Amino acid sequence: MISLNVNRHNYEVDVDPDMPLLWVIRDVLGLTGTKYGCGVAQCGACTVHLNGEAVRSCVTKVKRAEGQKVITIEGLSEANNHPLQQAWAEIDVPQCGYCHSGQLMSAAVLLRENPHPTDEDIDDAMAGNICRCGTYLRIRKAIHIAAEMQQKGS
Numbered sequence: 001m002i003s004l005n006v007n008r009h010n011y012e013v014d015v016d017p018d019m020p021l022l023w024v025i026r027d028v029l030g031l032t033g034t035k036y037g038c039g040v041a042q043c044g045a046c047t048v049h050l051n052g053e054a055v056r057s058c059v060t061k062v063k064r065a066e067g068q069k070v071i072t073i074e075g076l077s078e079a080n081n082h083p084l085q086q087a088w089a090e091i092d093v094p095q096c097g098y099c100h101s102g103q104l105m106s107a108a109v110l111l112r113e114n115p116h117p118t119d120e121d122i123d124d125a126m127a128g129n130i131c132r133c134g135t136y137l138r139i140r141k142a143i144h145i146a147a148e149m150q151q152k153g154s
Helices: 023-029 081-092 100-113 119-126 136-153
Strands: 002-006 009-013 046-052 053-056 068-072
Touching: 009 119, 046 100, 053 100, 081 100, 081 136, 100 119, 100 136, 119 136
Parallel strands: 002 068
Antiparallel strands: 002 009, 046 053, 046 068
16 A cells, blocks of 8 residues: 555555556546656656656656655646636637646746746746647746736735
8 A cells, every 4th residue: 555645635545656656646546637648758748746846747656656745736726726727727828738737737836936937937947848739838928927926916
């Protein structure tokens, strides 16, 4: 049994310790907001937070998450009202939407670590998240809007 804390809830899962965290999140816990993209940590669709760090859950073994705090897109905010989620909706960032849970999770770490990012900061932080629809300019704009929202909320 492996003890996990996912989205502030404790779970005991009976899985192979080497199973990717992504499959535990999706198939065992039923939290399907985290997406499978490439399986080799290249696209970012599976990004979750592990103790506040953005990690690719497709290559993170579940045993690494034991005793850690895991946050998925479902746990980013209680009412889906995180400034990033609001900004994403405000300017209609997604087209297909498949990559956006990973985009949001990466952007959340960026804004926590750098509440006033420049375009270059955003581009650098988000470079590992691939969007096949090419909504990169809207992603950048939404991150700036969310940063302003957080600043006004402080």
